[in-house]
Amino acid sequence: xxxxxxxxxxxxxxxxxxxxxxxxxxxxxxxxxxxxxxxxxxxxxxxxxxxxxxxxxxxxxxxxxxxxxxxxxxxxxxxxxxxxxxxxxxxxxxxxxxxxxxxxxxxxxxxxxxxxxxxxxxxxxxxxxxxxxxxxxxxxxxxxxxxxxxxxxxxxxxxxxxxxxxxxxxxxxxxxxxxxxxxxxxxxxxxxxxxxxxxxxxxxxxxxxxxxxxxxxxxxxxxxxxxxxxxxxxxxxxxxxxxxxxxxxxxxxxxxxxxxxxxxxxxxxxxxxxxxxxxxxxxxxxxxxxxxxxxxxxxxxxxxxxxxxxxxxxxxxxxxxxxxxxxxxxxxxxxxxxxxxxxxxxxxxxxxxxxxxxxxxxxxxxxxxxxxxxxxxxxxxxxxxxxxxxxxxxxxxxxxxxxxxxxxxxxxxxxxxxxxxxxxxxxxxxxxxxxxxxxxxxxxxxxxxxxxxxxxxxxxxxxxxxxxxxxxxxxxxxxxxxxxxxxxx
Amino acid sequence: xxxxxxxxxxxxxxxxxxxxxxxxxxxxxxxxxxxxxxxxxxxxxxxxxxxxxxxxxxxxxxxxxxxxxxxxxxxxxxxxxxxxxxxxxxxxxxxxxxxxxxxxxxxxxxxxxxxxxxxxxxxxxx
Numbered sequence: 001x002x003x004x005x006x007x008x009x010x011x012x013x014x015x016x017x018x019x020x021x022x023x024x025x026x027x028x029x030x031x032x033x034x035x036x037x038x039x040x041x042x043x044x045x046x047x048x049x050x051x052x053x054x055x056x057x058x059x060x061x062x063x064x065x066x067x068x069x070x071x072x073x074x075x076x077x078x079x080x081x082x083x084x085x086x087x088x089x090x091x092x093x094x095x096x097x098x099x100x101x102x103x104x105x106x107x108x109x110x111x112x113x114x115x116x117x118x119x120x121x122x123x124x125x126x127x128x129x130x131x132x133x134x135x136x137x138x139x140x141x142x143x144x145x146x147x148x149x150x151x152x153x154x155x156x157x158x159x160x161x162x163x164x165x166x167x168x169x170x171x172x173x174x175x176x177x178x179x180x181x182x183x184x185x186x187x188x189x190x191x192x193x194x195x196x197x198x199x200x201x202x203x204x205x206x207x208x209x210x211x212x213x214x215x216x217x218x219x220x221x222x223x224x225x226x227x228x229x230x231x232x233x234x235x236x237x238x239x240x241x242x243x244x245x246x247x248x249x250x251x252x253x254x255x256x257x258x259x260x261x262x263x264x265x266x267x268x269x270x271x272x273x274x275x276x277x278x279x280x281x282x283x284x285x286x287x288x289x290x291x292x293x294x295x296x297x298x299x300x301x302x303x304x305x306x307x308x309x310x311x312x313x314x315x316x317x318x319x320x321x322x323x324x325x326x327x328x329x330x331x332x333x334x335x336x337x338x339x340x341x342x343x344x345x346x347x348x349x350x351x352x353x354x355x356x357x358x359x360x361x362x363x364x365x366x367x368x369x370x371x372x373x374x375x376x377x378x379x380x381x382x383x384x385x386x387x388x389x390x391x392x393x394x395x396x397x398x399x400x401x402x403x404x405x406x407x408x409x410x411x412x413x414x415x416x417x418x419x420x421x422x423x424x425x426x427x428x429x430x431x432x433x434x435x436x437x438x439x440x441x442x443x444x445x446x447x448x449x450x451x452x453x454x455x456x457x458x459x460x461x462x463x464x465x466x467x468x469x470x471x472x473x474x475x476x477x478x479x480x481x482x483x484x485x486x487x488x489x
Numbered sequence: 490x491x492x493x494x495x496x497x498x499x500x501x502x503x504x505x506x507x508x509x510x511x512x513x514x515x516x517x518x519x520x521x522x523x524x525x526x527x528x529x530x531x532x533x534x535x536x537x538x539x540x541x542x543x544x545x546x547x548x549x550x551x552x553x554x555x556x557x558x559x560x561x562x563x564x565x566x567x568x569x570x571x572x573x574x575x576x577x578x579x580x581x582x583x584x585x586x587x588x589x590x591x592x593x594x595x596x597x598x599x600x601x602x603x604x605x606x607x608x609x610x611x612x613x614x615x
Contacts, residue, residue, distance in 0.1 A: 084596065091566065111603065475521045
């Protein structure tokens with residue numbers, strides 16, 4: 001069946017507008033994790049997928065489908081996507097625009113649709129590998145984590161950060177093949193110790209629903225799972241920690257909390273147990289709760305098991321004091337380990353992941369009524385206000401925090417940053433730009449006047465370090481600490 | 490073809506065209522978001538200059554291009570769009586000279602070639 005030309009023309013016009021909106025929204029997601037933009041993308045692509053099918057643009061329909069897969073993977077990792085993943089998405093949008101524009105019934109002359117789809121599938125398969133490190137161990141989807149854990153302790157990260165800053169400067173100054181090698185080293189260090197932001201919300205944790213229902217079915221239990229998380233910008237470490245904690249706490253709730261239907265009936269409860277995962281940012285803390293209406297913690301059994309293992313149990317029912325015991329590695333009330341539980345590692349892993357990112361796990365439980373786990377993690381502010389300058393001979397822009405204000409005083413310590421950092425020197429035209437904080441002032445040469453801007457933290461160093469790495473509009477730059485420079489003379 | 494187009498320099502990213510025996514766009518360094526607009530402008534001007542001459546092939550040398558972000562890489566997509574809008578006899582091909590040791594180049598160029606297999610040729614130089 002051939003559709004009237006005006007219908008096809010209208011489809012083309014509307015489709016191209018949709019694609020433009022999606023491309024703009026995607027840019028907004030990457031720069032500001034804009035939740036409205038995420039909703040818009042989902043809606044527009046899904047609508048375009050339906051419309052393209054209706055008007056017979058099967059090629060557009062196919063790429064839409066692949067694009068939905070790409071966005072699904074991006075969502076799972078909180079939109080902390082690699083640069084080549086971003087490129088795959090934007091190229092898919094452009095590819096679709098080309099398919100929309102081509103003449104009706106025309107051959108795909110020069111356009112390699114199967115080849116393009118293969119490329120997207122390759123990107124998807126690699127990205128899925130990255131976001132599902134547990135897959136290699138052949139376990140259920142519920143075990144998936146949103147982002148691979150870096151396994152670098154805060155202490156090690158603190159020691160590596162200044163080295164990463166040095167590596168960044170070496171890389172920025174290098175040329176040729178030497179620069180290629182340093183780029184790999186810098187990026188490895190950056191990925192290891194840098195702050196990578198991600199979005200957490202219902203979309204990132206909803207995958208646990210599927211695993212929860214599968215596990216309940218396996219155990220002969222009936223459950224209802226409700227996951228509702230308010231969106232917030234966090235680091236990928238926090239996202240990974242929450243993802244892991246929810247995984248273990250939900251599994252724990254199903255395995256140990258929710259009773260079998262007959263037991264629930266005997267206790268005058270609905271046969272279907274309820275599990276709720278909720279939370280969001282409250283002030284500068286991200287709170288997440290996992291609660292169930294199951295049997296609650298059998299303190300007697302735990303006390304007995306602790307005794308068998310030579311551990312001391314709290315004498316009172318003070319819930320917080322039980323956390324240490326419940327999360328003790330190897331403690332389980334199961335007599336034998338199964339493929340679901342019994343090894344006593346779940347709660348330990350959940351708490352360790354939360355503590356690693358500076359959070360706290362607490363719990364309240366009432367026998368016969370259920371258990372409520374609460375996670376609280378302080379949110380890290382990632383944006384810094386300040387000014388950017390461009391010192392000659394230094395290969396990157398330099399950012400000065402807003403506690404230092406530009407001044408015209410011309411008195412104070414003058415810093416030759418190029419010489420200080422060991423870069424080649426020469427007579428480059430620049431203006432001396434002065435900053436002051438209280439009684440302190442310092443001057444730095446700049447090719448341009450200081451411009452107010454915002455920077456995003458990338459590699460954070462102790463306040464005693466001269467510099468750290470930030471990004472300004474996505475460009476890696478150097479945050480300079482003038483007070484440390486002045487102290488060094 | 491006595492055309493001179495100013496090179497784009499944004500941090501360490503550089504894009505420069507030359508009209509010698511070979512018509513060439515040479516890219517080096519690592520592009521960031523800020524380079525996209527001037528790079529697009531350069532390619533638009535380059536395309537206009539090429540259209541004024543009789544050229545069948547343009548070399549795009551990215552051997553020393555370490556990284557190109559999505560915004561800049563999409564300039565190539567737009568460029569292909571401009572070429573396909575030309576009459577078939579006036580179209581020219583983009584011969585990419587790439588670096589086999591830089592993984593993103595191979596993948597991105599193969600994806601790009603899917604837009605117009607007859608207009609994108611990929612060669613390696615390292």
